[in-house]
Amino acid sequence: MEKTLLLSSDKKCKRKVEGLDDLISRLPNEILIYILSFLSSKEACRTSVLSHTWKHLWPFFSGTLNFDDPSTRMDIVFGRKKSEFEMNKFVERVNSILKSHRASTLEGFRVKFELNYCYKHHIDKWIDFAISKRVKSLELDLSKCTFENVYEFPLERVKVSVGIKSLTSLTLVRVHVTSELLENFLSSCPLLELLHVSSVRGLFNLKISGASLKLKFLHMHCPDCKIVEIVAPNLEYLGFDGIIDFHVDYAPRLLNVCFVGSSYGMRNAFRSLSSCLDRLEGLMVDLIMLGKDKLKFPKGQKLTNLRRLKWRVLAYDGMSLRWLVPSIEAAPNLRKFTLELSCINPSRKRKFRKVMKYPNEHLGVKEVEIVGFTGREIDMELINYLLKSATKLEKIVITPRCETVKTQNIKGARELAKELEKNLPIGVEFVLL
Numbered sequence: 001m002e003k004t005l006l007l008s009s010d011k012k013c014k015r016k017v018e019g020l021d022d023l024i025s026r027l028p029n030e031i032l033i034y035i036l037s038f039l040s041s042k043e044a045c046r047t048s049v050l051s052h053t054w055k056h057l058w059p060f061f062s063g064t065l066n067f068d069d070p071s072t073r074m075d076i077v078f079g080r081k082k083s084e085f086e087m088n089k090f091v092e093r094v095n096s097i098l099k100s101h102r103a104s105t106l107e108g109f110r111v112k113f114e115l116n117y118c119y120k121h122h123i124d125k126w127i128d129f130a131i132s133k134r135v136k137s138l139e140l141d142l143s144k145c146t147f148e149n150v151y152e153f154p155l156e157r158v159k160v161s162v163g164i165k166s167l168t169s170l171t172l173v174r175v176h177v178t179s180e181l182l183e184n185f186l187s188s189c190p191l192l193e194l195l196h197v198s199s200v201r202g203l204f205n206l207k208i209s210g211a212s213l214k215l216k217f218l219h220m221h222c223p224d225c226k227i228v229e230i231v232a233p234n235l236e237y238l239g240f241d242g243i244i245d246f247h248v249d250y251a252p253r254l255l256n257v258c259f260v261g262s263s264y265g266m267r268n269a270f271r272s273l274s275s276c277l278d279r280l281e282g283l284m285v286d287l288i289m290l291g292k293d294k295l296k297f298p299k300g301q302k303l304t305n306l307r308r309l310k311w312r313v314l315a316y317d318g319m320s321l322r323w324l325v326p327s328i329e330a331a332p333n334l335r336k337f338t339l340e341l342s343c344i345n346p347s348r349k350r351k352f353r354k355v356m357k358y359p360n361e362h363l364g365v366k367e368v369e370i371v372g373f374t375g376r377e378i379d380m381e382l383i384n385y386l387l388k389s390a391t392k393l394e395k396i397v398i399t400p401r402c403e404t405v406k407t408q409n410i411k412g413a414r415e416l417a418k419e420l421e422k423n424l425p426i427g428v429e430f431v432l433l
Helices: 002-025 029-036 041-049 070-077 083-100 117-132 155-160 179-188 263-272 322-329 377-389 408-422
Strands: 064-068 108-112 137-141 169-173 194-198 205-209 217-221 227-231 237-241 245-250 256-261 282-289 308-316 336-344 367-373 395-400 429-432
Touching (some): 117 137, 117 155, 179 194, 237 245, 245 263, 256 263, 263 282, 308 322, 367 377
Parallel strands (some): 064 108, 169 194, 205 227, 237 256, 308 336, 336 367, 395 429
């Protein structure tokens, strides 16, 4: 009896769903197309199987066309699939979808796949398509493509295309670009707020300038680039390689900075940004420390307004992180300090190096997060300093992680973290992830 009722209920639900689908399909096409705009490109494409109505509507999708195939990319990397065959297959799929597309505008256009200069004819057409749709966000990521055969972005498209003026976000990865190209983008796209160029070649010097420039987010990872001049009244975030010499002449709204590189690059970055470091609210440093050279924080440099400080460090296990202390003490209003630590070549236990520890009322840090905790001298020296000096500390979060160490050492780090909990000052919350 109970089963019969359930089956009967299922049939009623099915009829209700089918009826609802029919009701939705009867809505005006304008409303159905509006509904499509809230879906991803893959979901919009799938609606074509719902009914005859939907089959003819999905080409009017006006959201972001996202062409990415991460599983195939991984298969190519590990040799499970042939690169050239998959490239051709990917290009055919993109061309087929673009050919059937009917909407007059697009929110975004994104391509992420390993494609080289041999496919320039197709990629040029994709860019023409995106610009003709007055796209707002354009992302071209040709990751893994070798620099010897890299695709070159066509400058003439930027100079003559009216549709480029709608662009608010531009991301170019593993693409050959020039200073002239990017400067044309900046002058031709009055609404551009985000510019991300990574692993690009051909860019040596760049001038980002303009009283009416709306640029808020700038990230640059360019091996060839040496000098960048910035006059950007609305810039809020800057990310770059430390080897680039930045001349920040005017960026009154710059509050967050991230730089990546070696100890030499860090020294250069601190020097380049010395005029605006004191007003930053967020600072992240991604540092590789594999030599004997140590980073010395600029003497007398203040981080007066800094609220969030994050160091991501790759270092030998036997090294010391005591040199991070001056950056913490330079920020009297610091609220959160984060250390993401990756250790390689675990060494024998070394002598514990003392760090000056004393209650510091001027140290405002309230939360400490350690990711990659080892419980060894490399991080414990710094943690002991913070526990003794940060009188306003409220919370400490520990995530043990040993990527290059044998698995059993993770358990050891976790046990050491529990031992650390026993020695915390009264009132400090401890979280072990």
